[in-house]
Amino acid sequence: MQESLHAEDTFSLGASPKLAFVASDSEKAELALDELSTTYDAVPPEEADVIVALGGDGFMLETLHRYMTLDTPIYGMNRGSVGFLLNQFNPTGLLDRLSSAQHIVLHPLETKVTTLDGQEHSALAINEVSVHREVRQAAKVSVHVDGVLRMEELVCDGVILATPAGSTAYNLSAHGPIVPLGAKLLALTPISAFRPRRWRGALLPDRAIVRLKVLEADKRPVSAAADFTEIRGVSEVTIREASDLRLRLLFDPEHNLEERIIREQFLP
Template structure:
C-alpha cells in the first residue's frame, strides 16, 4: 500500500490527485479498508476522503552527495555501527539538543505516528492536526528527553557528530541512504495523497481507536 501511495505522488502533478481506495489482503493494513468485493463501486462512491502531505527529506552524505526522498510515515535516522549515534538537532535553525546519544531518532507525520513512532513510545497525533512527532529511539542522553511535538511548518535538521567514528543511515519510508552527515526534513505542502475509507472506518477513527488499545 505504501508503495502504491508513493507511485501516486510520483506522478508529479498534484492537480491529478488520484484518490486511493485500498483493501487489506494481508496482516495489518492500517491505511486500508476491510477486504470485500461486494458492492465495491458503492463503497468507493460513499467513501470518506483523507489527504496526507508527505515529509520531504534532503540528506548529505560524507562524500558531499545530496539525496532527496518523500516519506508519508516517517524519516528515521539509525546508528550503523556498534557505537551509539551522536546527533545535534536543530528546529527552524535553532539548536534544541546539542548532543543526542541514541540508537536513532525519527520525525513522523500524523499518519505515521501510529507506525514506528508508536513503537518507539512516541505520541499518537490526530490525523488532521498540523503537527509532527519528533521521537528518539533508545536515547541514552539526555536521559529524560522523550521527544517533542512540533508544528508542521517546522524545518528539522539533524547534524551527525563524528560521522566517521559513529556512522548513521537515514530511511525515508522505504528508501535508505548510508553514511549521512546532515539530514533536513520538512513537510511538503506541494504534494499530497488522498485516501478513501469506508464510512465509520475513517483514518481519524482508526487513529483514535489506536490510543485506547492496551
C-alpha cells in the same frame, strides 16, 4: 500544513467512475485482482478516477509513492495482515462503497540528505523519516528546528520524525506519541536515548523544518531512511513537510483513518 490533514464527509464520483486495480504479489492479492478485474471494467492507473490497491500496508505505501504525482484518490482493500491504511476486502458493492467513502488528504515529508562524500539525495516519506546508528556505538546527533539549535548533543540509537498518519507505526513502537489527523503536528521521537536520558521527544508544528546533524560521523556512522528509501554514511538530514504534494485516500465511514488513529490511543 497549508492544506491540513482532514477528512471530508463524502467524496464525489461521477456516475461511471473509471477504476484501476493494482495488487501486491501475494496469492490473496492476485486472486482478488482477478476477481475484481472480471467484475468491473478496468483502466490503467494513469487514466483512472480511483485506484484500488489490493495488498497490505507495505503495498499501500508503495502505491501511494508510485502514483503520488497523479493526484488520484486511492482506495485500499486489505489482502495483507494488519491493514491499518486499508479497508476491509469485499468484491461486491464497490461502486456504492466508493460513492460514500470519506476523503483523507495527507502530505508527505520531504527529506534532503547529505552524505559524508558530499553527495545530496532527496526522498519522500508518508510515515516517517528516521536516522539510525550503523555500528555498535550509539549515534551522536544535534537537533535544529527552524534554524535554532534545540539540542546540542543527543546520544541515541536514532531519531524519528513522524507524520500523524505514521505516528502509530515505528514512532509508536519507539514510545512516541500518537498524533491525531488534523492536529497539524509532527512527532520528533528518539530511539533509545542515552543522553539526555529523560528526553522523550517533542511535538512540532507541521511547518517546522528539522535538521539533524551527525556528530563524529566517521567514528559513529549513521544511515537515514524515508519510508523504504535508505541512505548510508549520512552527515546531515533536513526534513520538512511537502505541502505542495497531496495524497488522497478513501476510507469506508466505519473504517476511516481518523477514527483508527484515535482508537489506537485506547488500546490496552
